[in-house]
Amino acid sequence: MSGREAEGVEGLNGEREVTQAEDKRFRTQLSRAERDISRKIDPGSRALVIVAVMLVLILSSLLPWIGSASGWEVLLGRSDPALQVDLLPWLFSLNSSIAGVLVSALALTTRIWTVSWVAAMTCSLVSVEGLVAIWARQTVPQAGPSIGLVLAVISMVVLASQWLPIAFSRS
Template sequence: MSETAGAGAELARTERELLRRFDPGSRALVIAGVMLVLVLSSVLPWVGGAAGWQVLVGQADPALHVGLLPRLFSINSTIVGIAVGALALVTRRWAIAWIAALAGVVVSFEGVIAIWSRQTVPNAGPGIGLVLAVVCMFVLAIQWLRIVWSRD
């Protein structure tokens, strides 16, 4: 009897462990590719002649008046789009996938506001890197939402 109870407890623990994980399937390749494009967008101009990595580390030319919103988007897109996304892909935990999905939506709209803020000032407008990063964040948010909504 105790062997049966032990096996039942082991089976229940294994089932709980499996329910905490997700299988991204082919979406993992899409997410990894978009994460790579997001990283590559940091070498393209975001604001005037300042590249995304310069905006991220705060080394953009002060004459460009980069402002808070593009810098905040660069920090959050790096954290959410790359770090949290990679963590979710590696661990395959539902909780982290939900964080990646919901935070991805927030950061995507933050990016749209960052683009808008660059269009309303007389200084340098948004660069192709900033626009590409926002598109990447929208694609990542959609992919993560599709994964978390697929839970049975």
């Protein structure tokens, strides 16, 4: 490529004419920018709701989940053995921490559509898991579900309801 092709050619009026190489580079950059924009999300006002619900989810781990055992005690396995905390509440506490806090925070900070889709699907799945954990605790003779577990499940349902429209906005 000669220097004249790389710099463009001046026309008769003094206007700059674009060469084919410059035009091709411009179109390539434009299509790359278009792909990058299509991969991003804009949660808008939903972002504030998501952050507030994430905070409620974190605070719910300080409240009693099963009997007198708080959410963080269930998560770490430090609850009273007499309460007989089974697998389901522990699994919900682990998955709600991962999906509700970590994946949601990652989706909000990166604003990548794929991560928001993962957040929507995991929050939806963990919501169902939380409902089953509440149901399972209501069928045992020991302590049933407390306010923290119920609040955590409600938080996960709200997170799922906020992430699903964002994830499906691209389709």
